[in-house]
Amino acid sequence: MSHEYERRHSRWYEVLLLGLPVHVLVGMPLVIGLPAIDRWGWQFWHYLPDVRFNTVLAIGLAFLASALTLRRMARFPGSQLAAHIMPTVSIAFLLAAALLLFTREGYTRQVLFGGYLASLAWFYLGYFAGRRFRKPKLALVPFGGTGQLLGTSWADLRMLSSVDMGGVRFDAVVADLRAVDMPPEWEKFLAHCTLAHIPVYHIRQVAESLSGRVQIDHLAENEFGTLLPPLFYVGAKRVMDFVAALLMLPLLVPLMLLVAVVVKIDSPGPALFLQPRIGYRARPFLMFKFRSMYHDMSGEDFTLSDDDPRITRVGRVIRKYRLDELPQIFNILKGEMSFIGPRPESASLSEWYEQDVPFFSYRHVVRPGITGWAQVNQGYAAEVGGMTTKLQYDFYYIKHFSLWLDVLVCLKTVRILFTGFGSR
Template identity: 45%
Template sequence: MPQISNRRYTKTHEQLLLSPLFSVLMGLLVTVLVPVLIFWGPDSLWNPDKAQAWAMMAACAALVVSSLWISRTLSAYPGGRSIGLVLPQVAIVYILAALVPMAFRVEVSRYLLGLSGFLAIIWFQVEIIITEKYRRPKLAVVGLGTASDLLGLPYIDVRELSKPDLEGVRYDAVVADFEHLTPEWERFLARCALDRIAVHNARSVFESVTGRVRINRMSENDIGSLLPSRLYESLKVIFDWVLILASLPVTLVIVGIAAILIKLESPGPVLYTQTRMGRGNLPFKIYKLRSMRFDLAAPAQFAGEDDPRITRVGRVIRKYRIDELPQFFNILKGDMSLIGPRPEQPEFAEYFDQKLPFYIYRHVVKPGITGWAQVRQGYAADVDQTREKIEHDFYYIKHCSLFLDIFILLLTIRTMCTGFGAR
């Protein structure tokens, strides 16, 4: 769904709040001008030395890049509206803004960038809170077919049309299920298009708001879109290796501490392996830190939130996803990726393949340690939740990109901090 236009808002303060230029200028005022005045005084604005000039340019560039990134996140993907994502996004940009000049031996003030980054986090959070009600799309819905599924969804203002007439109300778009329209409604949508009012398919709007792709029926275009490009897959392998190798010193320490605590609490191996289904619907061995009492003969079953088999240490490492860290070895072996649908046990995969249409298509990409379904929904504990989880997986496969992967990593950081969806 395209970004919201400003045509519904005619007041001056509304136009300013939704103006990208105004947002950037105010951001520069708060995050660059204020720190410069604090550190160097007003004279540095007119007669900066070389180091001060480079520092101000780095802070300005970091603010603009952060603004563009956050703006795209807010509009491109469901879940991007959370102010909890501002901190990691801004932190990444400002850390790079400090490291890049160092790589080229250009002197910049890390104190200025640090204060600028801190003020940027505050500025973007305040801006999101203030503009939230203005950025919520207002949609007129033709309540036929699947379009009625949009009623009651969060983040959008939906009004169902009782007759083919907007009655003078301004909407950002009209939404309809194009496969369930009467001639009267078709003529109405044609008039809307002639009046320069956007008309959207209910299916695409549902996907953009919920982050899910319906799996009741697939068209040829849907199936074709489930094939990621070879270039993307190659870049993703490089992306995985770089992140794993960069985080290895910290990861080894965390895994070492967790291994000692697991061994002290209960008998049995620290690591355990389990057969899971990977890309191409082929089995592979997955590695995890043991979070339950050791029972080699235990049957495959869902791990509930209050599962008595989970140990005290296991409850902590599952909550913060520490038990998944040994799967870095699976990634280096080529069985998995950092981002992708979670791999299922063969028994579950066979069962869901019988119950849910197109289930096997989730194996068109490598499984991941974290994924869109995990950060949006958490773990699934029954068939209904698994259906919703697969709808999230299909959204990821249909829209997969490095940008979406980075976004999922940011959501994963939030998930690890909050323990959302842990079982």
């Protein structure tokens, strides 16, 4: 019976048009070739061989890096791919240009810039042309808790009414594999779907993909089947953090001096203060921050209301745009923090949260960050209910710990810096 079912986008021309091959076979030649044409013809190919090769190689590598990054980021919920095409392509071409400048290799700026514009046009065209086809179409088996998935706009979810797909091709079937009320004929249906190479997902996997959160009733392994994040990326990320912090330090020092002066003028007290926090592998450390509260006012370890009288006038501004976090670049240089990761909590709060979530300390398996997956999706959270949601985001980040998720968090953080989302 497996021949009765067919997976969506499984035909050869669909795989070709919607996959990476169309970028390599069609998009890359266009992006490389079109900028080389001017009103006099193919004048670009009259340049010296090394100039031609370097320019073509830079455009090709930047284009491939953009394509791979955008495809990987599209897997994560709330990725808002259209908003990230320009920054992703821009960063890829800036890195290519910087590499050429650093190595002092010859290239043509006009053709490289033309490749950048052509890449933007190609990716935007591909996004808007394939948006309807890339929206996942999922069939829901009507037993257990699958009904709770209905109502999302990220996917086209359809509840099945009979043991048949009704002639509709789906990307996958979603079932509550632990449902006690699932009849034998529906279990046979799931087996036939698998034989037809139609993926069958447990509801928990799809719920995580739709919400960007991992339920915390028990620990969940990552994509490699282990609780440990990939150790290679843990080490590589530490190197990238250190290098990026060194490069950014000369640019941030003048801004930090300005913020420190303004904080001192606004209210009495030190410009900087140190907060004891729990960090990587549950080790305590002192986190640097600009003071945003009055020095002589006492209060709780966290803010319970939006209108906290302890916050100064300047403090509200630097909190909104995350300027109070700038000194944490020194924590990054010391290896205590990363640019991206779960926000570090104080020891007292960690003990309090572990009363409700015994494995709360699992979030310390990666370095804490200045920004993170929870911050860009939820914002500030201090109460128990909000902290539970925040922890679900943190566990999702740890489970999907990767370069691609970090890139997405970076792009979302840039948006937050201009909107002040989630500040308090």
